[in-house]
Amino acid sequence: xAVVSQHPxxxxxxxxxSVKIECRSLDFQATTxxxxxxxxxxxxxxxxxxxxxxxxxxxxxxxxxxxxxxHASLTLSTLTVTSAHPEDxxxxxxxxxxxxxxxxxxxxxxxxxxxx
Amino acid sequence: AQSVTQxxxxxxxxxxxxxxLRCNYSYGATPYLFWYVxxxxxxxxxxxxxxxxxTLVQGIKGFEAEFKRSQSSFNLRKPSVHWxxxxxxxxxxxxxxxxxxxxxxTRLAVHP
Numbered sequence: 001x002a003v004v005s006q007h008p009x010x011x012x013x014x015x016x017x018s019v020k021i022e023c024r025s026l027d028f029q030a031t032t033x034x035x036x037x038x039x040x041x042x043x044x045x046x047x048x049x050x051x052x053x054x055x056x057x058x059x060x061x062x063x064x065x066x067x068x069x070x071h072a073s074l075t076l077s078t079l080t081v082t083s084a085h086p087e088d089x090x091x092x093x094x095x096x097x098x099x100x101x102x103x104x105x106x107x108x109x110x111x112x113x114x115x116x
Numbered sequence: 117a118q119s120v121t122q123x124x125x126x127x128x129x130x131x132x133x134x135x136x137l138r139c140n141y142s143y144g145a146t147p148y149l150f151w152y153v154x155x156x157x158x159x160x161x162x163x164x165x166x167x168x169x170x171t172l173v174q175g176i177k178g179f180e181a182e183f184k185r186s187q188s189s190f191n192l193r194k195p196s197v198h199w200x201x202x203x204x205x206x207x208x209x210x211x212x213x214x215x216x217x218x219x220x221x222t223r224l225a226v227h228p
Binding site: 042045108112 | 152157158159160161162206213214215216217218219220221223
């Protein structure tokens with residue numbers, strides 16, 4: 001099956017710094033990527049949808065200036081948490097879809113962010 | 117608006133017992149439905165999905181799910197649970213093109 005890779009898998013940073021998380025589709029062209037956030041023992045909440053070459057569409061309540069999403073190529077999307085604070089600590093998961101059709105969606109392994 | 121409800125937050129079963137995890141959805145059209153499993157600190161693994169056709173869907177690891185339109189349900193079943201099945205299970209509906217809406221999840225514990 002298709003592979004989606006996230007990096008880093010774990011990151012610890014100081015409050016006030018910015019952190020970038022990468023999501024790569026390794027063997028297909030991902031026209032659309034989705035970013036989810038998961039708090040401990042909770043479900044996945046969709047943060048934004050990004051289409052290659054265009055601005056991301058953010059879900060209601062998600063600060064676009066805090067969570068910068070870039071989808072500059074068909075194999076890479078990045079999520080940058082700017083000026084991170086402890087409340088941004090969470091598990092971030094990306095998923096990607098290409099031309100495989102509806103429902104053909106592939107998830108990354110997730111990235112755990114801890115802000116001290 | 118689309119939504120998914122998983123009524124059971126925690127379920128505990130004995131190894132070898134049968135399992136049914138409940139999922140109810142709200143969606144205006146024919147839904148695309150999914151079940152995913154997540155081990156602690158890991159990403160999601162797709163167990164099975166339903167788009168159309170046969171309402172009983174077979175998945176990996178011996179799981180199956182049945183789509184019942186009249187009940188707006190897509191319950192996940194397994195006839196005999198193994199200790200390695202202990203994990204978090206998420207039901208999801210595709211709210212838009214591949215835009216998944218997840219239920220709150222059901223945490224499964226398996227007693228030896």
